[in-house]
Amino acid sequence: MKVSEKDVLYVADLANLELTPEERTRMLRDLNSILEYVDRLNQLDTSGVPPMAQVSDRYGVPAKSGTTRFEYAMRADELGECLDRELALANAPESDGTFFKVPKVIER
Amino acid sequence: MDLGFLTIAGTLTAIRERQVTATTLAEDFYRKIAAEDGEIRSFLSLSKERAMEAAAKVDALAAKGAPLPPLAGVPMAVKDVLLTRGVRTTAGSKILGNYIPPYDCTAVSRLEAAGAVVLGKTNCDEFAMGSSTENSAYGPVRNPHDKSRVPGGSSGGSAAAVAAGFAVATLGSDTGGSIRQPASFCGVVGLMPTYGRVSRYGLIAFASSLDHIGPFTHSVKDAAILLGIIAGRDPLDSTSANIPVPDYAAEINKPVRGMKIGVPKEYFTEGMDAEVRTAVEDAIQLLAAKAGCEVVPISLPHTPYAIPTYYLVATAEASSNLARYDGVRYGHRSRESSTLSEMYRRSRDQGFGPEVKRRIMLGTYALSAGYYDAYYLKAQKVRTLLTRDFEEAFAKVDAIITPTSPTPAFRLGEKVDDPLSMYLADIFTVTADLVGVPGISIPCGNSREGLPIGMQIMARHFDESTLFRLGHAYEQARSAA
Numbered sequence: 001m002k003v004s005e006k007d008v009l010y011v012a013d014l015a016n017l018e019l020t021p022e023e024r025t026r027m028l029r030d031l032n033s034i035l036e037y038v039d040r041l042n043q044l045d046t047s048g049v050p051p052m053a054q055v056s057d058r059y060g061v062p063a064k065s066g067t068t069r070f071e072y073a074m075r076a077d078e079l080g081e082c083l084d085r086e087l088a089l090a091n092a093p094e095s096d097g098t099f100f101k102v103p104k105v106i107e108r
Numbered sequence: 109m110d111l112g113f114l115t116i117a118g119t120l121t122a123i124r125e126r127q128v129t130a131t132t133l134a135e136d137f138y139r140k141i142a143a144e145d146g147e148i149r150s151f152l153s154l155s156k157e158r159a160m161e162a163a164a165k166v167d168a169l170a171a172k173g174a175p176l177p178p179l180a181g182v183p184m185a186v187k188d189v190l191l192t193r194g195v196r197t198t199a200g201s202k203i204l205g206n207y208i209p210p211y212d213c214t215a216v217s218r219l220e221a222a223g224a225v226v227l228g229k230t231n232c233d234e235f236a237m238g239s240s241t242e243n244s245a246y247g248p249v250r251n252p253h254d255k256s257r258v259p260g261g262s263s264g265g266s267a268a269a270v271a272a273g274f275a276v277a278t279l280g281s282d283t284g285g286s287i288r289q290p291a292s293f294c295g296v297v298g299l300m301p302t303y304g305r306v307s308r309y310g311l312i313a314f315a316s317s318l319d320h321i322g323p324f325t326h327s328v329k330d331a332a333i334l335l336g337i338i339a340g341r342d343p344l345d346s347t348s349a350n351i352p353v354p355d356y357a358a359e360i361n362k363p364v365r366g367m368k369i370g371v372p373k374e375y376f377t378e379g380m381d382a383e384v385r386t387a388v389e390d391a392i393q394l395l396a397a398k399a400g401c402e403v404v405p406i407s408l409p410h411t412p413y414a415i416p417t418y419y420l421v422a423t424a425e426a427s428s429n430l431a432r433y434d435g436v437r438y439g440h441r442s443r444e445s446s447t448l449s450e451m452y453r454r455s456r457d458q459g460f461g462p463e464v465k466r467r468i469m470l471g472t473y474a475l476s477a478g479y480y481d482a483y484y485l486k487a488q489k490v491r492t493l494l495t496r497d498f499e500e501a502f503a504k505v506d507a508i509i510t511p512t513s514p515t516p517a518f519r520l521g522e523k524v525d526d527p528l529s530m531y532l533a534d535i536f537t538v539t540a541d542l543v544g545v546p547g548i549s550i551p552c553g554n555s556r557e558g559l560p561i562g563m564q565i566m567a568r569h570f571d572e573s574t575l576f577r578l579g580h581a582y583e584q585a586r587s588a589a
Contacts, residue, residue, distance in 0.1 A: 037416060044490060092437060
């Protein structure tokens with residue numbers, strides 16, 4: 001599958017990246033080269049093969065009857081410690097002491 | 109005191125016997141870093157205040173004759189993708205150039221609770237994306253064995269720091285080979301534990317199903333000690349396994365006689381670097397002849413599909429993980445934007461380097477409507493096939509030994525213009541990340557030009573003990589030879 005300039009613009013839009021014209025040209029070339037290489041996966045017959053998103057799908061804690069698969073990752077729904085507001089805002093490029101400040105969102 | 113080859117045991121002995129204090133030791137290491145790291149550039153930040161505080165605590169204990177914690181006074185450093193509260197953490201990127209984390213990475217906290225002295229943060233490829241550390245926004249790291257060459261990546265700084273004697277041990281991260289490959293290029297031991305063995309809390313995420321934290325050390329024993337300290341369930345990381353942590357260091361001398369070593373033909377191909385092949389084959393033969401291991405030829409037939417699988421899964425996950433860098437709450441914000449949308453786009457375009465942008469684009473494309481099935485879903489299915497290869501192999505053998513990298517360290521600038529050629533450098537390491545098995549790289553010789561060569565040992569999930577026992581047996585056999 002070949003990537004076109006239109007695809008590059010569309011994907012950059014999805015990824016929230018404003019590429020310069022030089023970057024777009026390079027990206028077109030690189031993406032095509034990589035995707036051409038990646039295409040070899042189609043040599044494999046994967047019909048009937050379950051997808052594997054998480055390694056721990058295969059070796060997680062053995063399921064006990066009556067519990068969910070992710071029981072081990074659960075905890076009681078109790079309030080714990082929260083990050084102090086001052087610390088949370090400490091790296092903010094702009095803030096009013098309570099909120100993070102950002103440029104306006106344009107209404108359509 | 110030769111800082112260059114100090115081990116954890118050596119440090120503890122020296123401090124316990126009052127040959128040196130933790131404070132003077134830390135000062136000695138800082139002096140060495142100041143004198144020699146200008147050229148190598150393995151460090152991005154030094155955390156002197158924090159280090160000297162930790163050293164002082166150890167010295168107070170030693171002065172009283174109180175028992176010392178297991179890493180008392182051991183000078184260490186951690187890759188700049190591991191968060192350190194109050195100490196600048198950049199992920200090797202300009203987008204986090206001034207970021208001061210409000211919390212610590214669990215692995216780092218555990219090291220410090222054990223008495224380690226964290227000297228600073230090491231240089232790395234931006235967001236851990238790279239195989240040479242040439243993608244760092246702060247300049248590349250040079251290989252201490254040959255400064256015209258790369259140290260490997262993405263944890264090049266952590267590997268180089270140990271090789272150059274700037275730290276007794278360091279922590280790095282591995283997503284496609286980023287601990288093992290630089291360990292191989294720099295002639296040190298590098299361990300990637302089983303996925304879920306070590307908490308990822310506080311590791312700046314690249315690909316959440318592939319990221320691992322692990323140590324660089326001078327010896328297999330030191331790696332075993334460190335794993336024992338950082339491993340174990342962490343309620344802050346729901347993917348950290350609830351499986352007990354064995355005393356790895358205590359088990360290291362258990363004999364390996366009779367252990368079956370699998371040698372996969374797909375990793376010893378026609379036309380591969382002859383010196384790498386010889387060094388690794390000799391190492392395997394040494395284990396057979398001196399340690400009584402049995403060598404079993406095996407096949408991992410889906411090996412040629414590992415790199416394309418990796419570059420779809422990893423980039424897709426990265427495109428999601430790096431969406432948070434938007435200039436809102438932390439990191440670089442573009443000032444000339446008048447709308448929120450412009451701010452997102454410009455902050456990201458200005459803050460990210462070319463490789464990061466390339467991977468975000470590739471990952472976004474692979475997940476986008478119309479392409480998800482053909483790319484991302486397909487890759488996840490091949491991931492299952494790769495896992496089955498390993499399951500079948502481990503039914504016949506206890507460990508798998510391969511070269512860590514097809515070549516020794518390449519020259520700076522050699523692969524920067526061809527991303528695909530750089531990706532192929534990971535060919536022997538990516539499968540372990542995809543499948544989740546642990547892998548260790550151990551130095552096993554040098555090329556004619558004096559460049560280190562590493563062998564990789566892989567074992568079953570949560571069987572790091574086998575890695576340590578075999579590795580230790582190899583080190584013993586080698587020094588006796």
